[in-house]
Amino acid sequence: MRDPLLERTLRQVRAEKARDRRRRGGIVTAVSATLIAAVLVVGVHLGRHSAPGERVLVATAASGTRMTTTITPADGWVRLHAAVDGIDPGEKCELVVTDSAGRRYVAGGWVASRRGDTGLAGAAMVDPAEVATISVVTVDGRVLITVSA
Template sequence: MSTEQHDPSAGLVGAYVLGVLEPTEVAEVERHLSGCAPCRLEVAELRELEGALGEVPPEFLLDGPPEGGDLLLQRTLRQARRERGSELVRRRAWLGVGAVAAAAAVLAVGLSLGRSTAPAPPPVAVGPAPSATSASPPPAGTRTASVTDPSTGARMTLTLTPAMGWVRVNAAVTGIAAGERCHLVVNGRSGAKADAGSWLVSPAGARTGATLDGSALVDPGDVTSVSVVNEAGKTFVTVPV
């Protein structure tokens, strides 16, 4: 709406909707509205905006109003009251109020959309804390042993797990020099031997040891021991099981 095309009361339409006019000015604006369709339309639109802002639930403004928003609105209204005699100043004051209202509307709508479109957090299952007793027990027949060979200084901690006609071997081996090519050998009752895996001892493995997993096609009931042997046939350590 262009206020230059109307009488001075047109510049008070915004303040009229906000309810900050004196009684004489309210009467002046209402007389103008009775004969001005564009201003009546503007009043209706402003009241609609005012109603929409009033219906925004406070929980949508979780972070509060925009910083300085209340202060800006109060200063604008005080300026409008002090300088109401100037139509140009009235228009500037109403533009300031409109900017604050528009910012509040955008903030409210943005927060509302954010709340409605954000995915709900997944449900959190609450239960007892895990404990050592809740771990699955090892299979029946699992054997564990540890030996340090006094002559070589090599040590092996061994877990032998039975399967259907074969065994799984887990071994932690320390005390063997870097560069040695070693084999895990499963020894049977009849003197049979089965290779469960091999590795090259690295410098890091020589310092901190190595953990190995292997398997051998030996009946669990026939296994008597597991040895670490190099390719030259030297036995570093044997663990009876």
């Protein structure tokens, strides 16, 4: 003889397990689709905004300072665009390019006014093939972040 209460309880447990599996599958699919879309958007953006020979360099320091730098070669010199985040407000900074011989060139400077991305455009009289690193350095000489070229 079958117990109707037991049968109904087992059906309900099976239905809840199936519903949980479907929900998890939907979440995994949504997250995967979002990640794929983000990768495609970034790739298209970089593809549209990259000049021949242009390089995009990204670094994150242990302090939380982040920098994304675009190096655009010119005839014997480089153009730079840096987006820097994580510098304390009031900090006086310089964007410094170091060549392969260790010579340093200041490409620009600013005073950090708030937390968040600071965009900076600059240039340095360095042969594009000789760029070794790009750094954010305080005026008192502390290196906040460096990215290798």
